[in-house]
Amino acid sequence: MDFITKLLAATIAMGTSLTYATLGEIYTEKTGILNLGMEGTMLMGALAGFATAMATANLYLALIVAMLIGGLLSTIHAFLCVTMRANQVVSGLAITMFGTGLANFLGQRLGPASNNYNLVGMNLPSKFDNIAIPFLKDIPILGAFFDVSVLTYALYFIIPFSWYYMYKTKYGLAIRAVGESPKTATAMGLSVPRLRYLYTIIGGMFAGLGGACLSLSFTPSWNDGMTGGKGWIVIALVIFATWNPGKAVIGTLVFGGITSLQFSLQAAGVKMVIPTQFLAFAPYLITFFTLSAMTILNQNRKGSYAAPSALGTSFAIDDK
Amino acid sequence: MRIVVEKRDNKSKSAAVLIPLASFAISLILGAFVLLASRSNPLQAYSAMLDGAFGNARRFQYTIVESIPLLMCGLGVGVAFRLKFWNIGAEGQYVWGAIGITWVMQFWKFLPVPMLLPIGLVVGMTLGAVWAGVPGFLKAQWSVDETLTTLMLNYVAIGLAEYLYISAWKAPLGNMGTPEFPREAWLPPVWGKIHSGLYIALAFVVLLWFLLYKTRWGFELNMIGKNPRAARYQGVSIKRNIVLAMLLSGAICGLAGSMNTAAIAHRLTKGVDGGYGFTGIIIAWMAGLNPFASILVAIVMAALTTGADALQIAMKLPESMGEVLQGLVLIPLLAGSIFVEHKLKVIKKEAV
Numbered sequence: 221m222d223f224i225t226k227l228l229a230a231t232i233a234m235g236t237s238l239t240y241a242t243l244g245e246i247y248t249e250k251t252g253i254l255n256l257g258m259e260g261t262m263l264m265g266a267l268a269g270f271a272t273a274m275a276t277a278n279l280y281l282a283l284i285v286a287m288l289i290g291g292l293l294s295t296i297h298a299f300l301c302v303t304m305r306a307n308q309v310v311s312g313l314a315i316t317m318f319g320t321g322l323a324n325f326l327g328q329r330l331g332p333a334s335n336n337y338n339l340v341g342m343n344l345p346s347k348f349d350n351i352a353i354p355f356l357k358d359i360p361i362l363g364a365f366f367d368v369s370v371l372t373y374a375l376y377f378i379i380p381f382s383w384y385y386m387y388k389t390k391y392g393l394a395i396r397a398v399g400e401s402p403k404t405a406t407a408m409g410l411s412v413p414r415l416r417y418l419y420t421i422i423g424g425m426f427a428g429l430g431g432a433c434l435s436l437s438f439t440p441s442w443n444d445g446m447t448g449g450k451g452w453i454v455i456a457l458v459i460f461a462t463w464n465p466g467k468a469v470i471g472t473l474v475f476g477g478i479t480s481l482q483f484s485l486q487a488a489g490v491k492m493v494i495p496t497q498f499l500a501f502a503p504y505l506i507t508f509f510t511l512s513a514m515t516i517l518n519q520n521r522k523g524s525y526a527a528p529s530a531l532g533t534s535f536a537i538d539d540k
Numbered sequence: 541m542r543i544v545v546e547k548r549d550n551k552s553k554s555a556a557v558l559i560p561l562a563s564f565a566i567s568l569i570l571g572a573f574v575l576l577a578s579r580s581n582p583l584q585a586y587s588a589m590l591d592g593a594f595g596n597a598r599r600f601q602y603t604i605v606e607s608i609p610l611l612m613c614g615l616g617v618g619v620a621f622r623l624k625f626w627n628i629g630a631e632g633q634y635v636w637g638a639i640g641i642t643w644v645m646q647f648w649k650f651l652p653v654p655m656l657l658p659i660g661l662v663v664g665m666t667l668g669a670v671w672a673g674v675p676g677f678l679k680a681q682w683s684v685d686e687t688l689t690t691l692m693l694n695y696v697a698i699g700l701a702e703y704l705y706i707s708a709w710k711a712p713l714g715n716m717g718t719p720e721f722p723r724e725a726w727l728p729p730v731w732g733k734i735h736s737g738l739y740i741a742l743a744f745v746v747l748l749w750f751l752l753y754k755t756r757w758g759f760e761l762n763m764i765g766k767n768p769r770a771a772r773y774q775g776v777s778i779k780r781n782i783v784l785a786m787l788l789s790g791a792i793c794g795l796a797g798s799m800n801t802a803a804i805a806h807r808l809t810k811g812v813d814g815g816y817g818f819t820g821i822i823i824a825w826m827a828g829l830n831p832f833a834s835i836l837v838a839i840v841m842a843a844l845t846t847g848a849d850a851l852q853i854a855m856k857l858p859e860s861m862g863e864v865l866q867g868l869v870l871i872p873l874l875a876g877s878i879f880v881e882h883k884l885k886v887i888k889k890e891a892v
Contacts (some may be wrong), residue, residue: 254687256628296871309626309687310825313818314874318867322574324860328577336579384680428881444860452695459688483792492614495707510690515684532626 227477227484228364235469235476236372237262237308237433238450242457242468243382247419248294249458250386252530256312257297259451260319261424265290265431267323269329270339270442273435274377277345285434290428291421293319298420302413306536316451324444338444347538348437375469383466395419399528402535412535427451456507462514463528473505541885545878546885556828559876564840574864578857585855599850601733604787605804607842608737609634612796612819614834615744620672620789621829622752623764629675629690631817632697633790637797639701640664642808645721646709656725661798668794669787671697676786677696680779698813705816717809735803744792745831752831761785774872784811793817815831822870841866866880 241262248255255261262420269286273279331339348369356366371496386392394415397405402412414458434450453475460471482496572582580610593603613630620627641660644651651659669691678684704718711719717776727735752758753872764778771779801808827833848862 256691300871300874304875304878306877307825309628310822310870311874313628313822314867314870316867317818317822317863318871321860321863321865321867325574325578325858325864328858328860449695452691455688455871456692495703497699497703497706500702501696503700504692507687508696511688511692512678512682512684515678516682519682531685532687 223484223488225364227363227480228361229367230480230484231473231476232364232368232372233438233512234480235472236369236375237430237438238454238457238476239375239379239430239468239472240371240433240463241427241430241451241454242472243457243465244290244376244423244430245454246382246386246423246461246463246465246468247395247426248423249531250395250399250463250528251299251416251419252263252402252528252533252535253301253416254308254312254421254532255294255297255315255420255423256309256455257293257315257319257451258312258427258454259447259449260316261290261293261317261427262434262447262454263323263445264293264319265436266446267327267330267431268428269432270344270435273344273346274331274339274342275335279346279348279436281434283429286428286432287425288428289427292433292532294420294424294427295417297424298417299535301420302416308532314471320445327442327444340444342442344436344440347440348433371433371437379465379469382468383464386465399530402530403438412508427454430454453503456503459507459511459527467509474506478502515535545882546794548881548883551881555876555879559661559879560826560873563871563873563876564869566872567865568867571861571865575857575861580855580857583625585851585857585861588854589844589851589861592854593847595850597732599846601731602610603838603839603846604738605653606846606891608735608741609800609814610817610819610823610842611741611797611838612737612744612799613793613816614823614838614870615741615748615831616789616792616796617821618789618824618827618829618831618834619748619761619783619792620676621765621824622758622761623778623782623785625677625679625785626687627672627690627786627819628687629693629790629817629837630673630820631813631815632690632694633667633719633793634797634800634817635694635697635701636667636671637664637699637799637811638705638801638808638812639797640667640794641798641801642704642709642718642721645725646718647768653722653724653777655801656722657727660725660802664798664801665795668797669791672786672790673783674791674836676783676790679786680782691750694817701808703841705810705812709808711807718807719765721802721806725802726806727799737799737803740795740799742835745835750832757781757784793820819866824868826870826873840869844869871891 223500241258245258252261265286268289269282272285273282293315294363297311300311301308327339329337331337331342335342348371350367350369352367357363394410397408397414398410398412405412432448434446457468457471457475461467478499575582575585592599594600613634617627617630640663644663645656645662648876675686675689679686680865699759705716707765709718711717727737760776760781763776764781768778823834823837823841827837843863845862848859851857851861852859
């Protein structure tokens with residue numbers, strides 16, 4: 221029992237960062253823009269958050285800066301893909317390359333002079349601590365959901381809201397129209413470029429926030445490449461959630477659980493039957509099979525079940 | 541007055557040359573701001589990078605060595621990109637190449653030692669081809685999104701390689717990594733640090749140029765990429781060509797991995813997922829899928845990496861400056877790519 225509660229707590233802590241970024245990528249992909257720059261954007265968010273918190277000791281300001289930086293990086297992606305109709309795959313890789321490089325570079329330049337301008341090895345004055353809700357936290361197993369940081373509590377509202385926004389409001393309808401058929405959306409009087417800009421930037425802000433969750437709460441520190449490929453897991457999680465914000469959390473819990481399981485089992489001294497590396501790549505393999513199976517089983521119902529039809533394609537009104 | 545973007549009748553040749561040059565200049569200027577912001581002299585930094593990449597014979601050799609796997613991966617993914625198939629799984633295919641050659645070197649003891657290298661290269665190539673062929677087949681048969689499947693499979697390959705060199709195939713002595721390959725089975729050097737992989741890579745440049753520009757098959761691939769409907773009317777099998785192109789694409793990336801392993805690390809070890817596959821995608825795109833142009837682009841990208849290493853030694857600046865500059869080159873280049881096929885047109889006054 222204790223083991224399961226601890227595992228769940230670890231999963232939630234790790235999943236928080238993933239969930240923010242996954243929600244962001246869902247918003248972006250739903251409008252038809254594939255942003256493979258998540259890894260770089262999350263890392264820049266982690267750096268921006270940490271550096272701000274070091275300089276001002278204000279955690280909320282740190283979150284805002286992380287979101288702004290994430291939004292800024294995605295603005296570049298939106299500009300390249302929407303205005304300049306550049307290739308989305310290459311643009312995303314460029315953002316990841318640039319973001320990762322810049323974050324690692326600045327991480328060794330923005331620190332205090334006493335630490336040779338390095339942020340590595342610095343300790344935050346304060347971090348987002350877990351806040352336990354009396355009584356609720358004592359529920360067996362599920363109590364783990366009520367002893368988490370503010371960042372996680374916020375998700376309890378953001379996830380259902382995102383689902384409602386996407387499927388029950390006219391704004392969500394507009395997003396889906398743009399991602400499914402930009403031509404129809406234009407005919408409906410929607411501005412495809414404006415919506416794509418908007419939700420690519422929002423997606424980047426979520427990614428920045430997801431990165432900041434790592435450096436301000438999960439592992440409160442700065443390290444080179446500290447996102448460690450989480451930005452790529454996010455791309456997998458979006459598929460696993462079938463582009464539905466309401467389901468984002470399921471994949472996050474499953475994948476976060478698999479990762480946490482490695483550490484929990486190691487910590488508990490259990491001899492592993494499955495090598496840890498297999499658990500590490502399991503999320504990707506599961507996603508590969510899920511995506512293939514979903515596509516094969518839904519051959520005749522193209523478009524309605526999963527990926528936005530216009531994902532990855534550029535659009536101009538004069539296109540034929 | 542307003543400005544509109546209009547499609548050109550023909551691809552602009554001058555834009556195709558000027559835009560990359562301008563992009564490179566812009567990236568150096570933007571990079572200078574990053575350097576200034578971090579209290580360093582940009583001119584000093586850039587000359588240190590140039591010196592680090594090409595300063596003497598040894599450094600020049602390192603840059604060339606670094607460019608070989610980049611060129612191979614760029615050539616490999618370029619084949620799939622011809623038919624607008626987004627193979628972003630080069631990294632995984634490269635890793636399979638490394639696994640393949642290690643498998644042969646370590647376990648195919650029945651082979652005479654001189655046979656280990658050629659057979660190892662072929663096995664690596666084959667595994668790379670299979671790893672790329674699976675998403676190719678899924679796309680051809682059921683149109684499963686290739687960008688996402690190839691991306692996911694990268695991390696499966698990387699995780700598997702890690703398992704092999706950390707536990708299953710680990711050398712009994714020493715730290716991480718499989719046992720070293722027999723010395724006679726290393727890829728022989730041709731000039732200092734430069735190994736004979738250079739010849740293989742250049743041979744592939746010529747081979748692919750011939751295949752893609754001078755044969756019926758190359759013509760078919762181009763047609764599928766540009767206008768799949770017309771290709772189908774002409775009786776070109778799209779399904780078959782997707783699978784074939786992916787097999788070739790994966791084979792080249794796999795060969796890149798087995799070649800580099802036999803030349804440099806001489807075993808499967810940490811760092812096998814060095815990002816050559818991802819940079820290869822960028823190289824193929826920057827070179828406009830042209831095999832000859834890929835050589836130059838691969839050298840420039842390699843020089844940014846080796847130059848940045850020198851930057852760390854000479855000026856104590858983080859080596860990640862290389863990545864910053866690689867990313868910065870791409871941003872104006874991507875923005876400018878529209879002008880190869882489009883032009884700006886100023887409309888003075890609209891009729892009311």
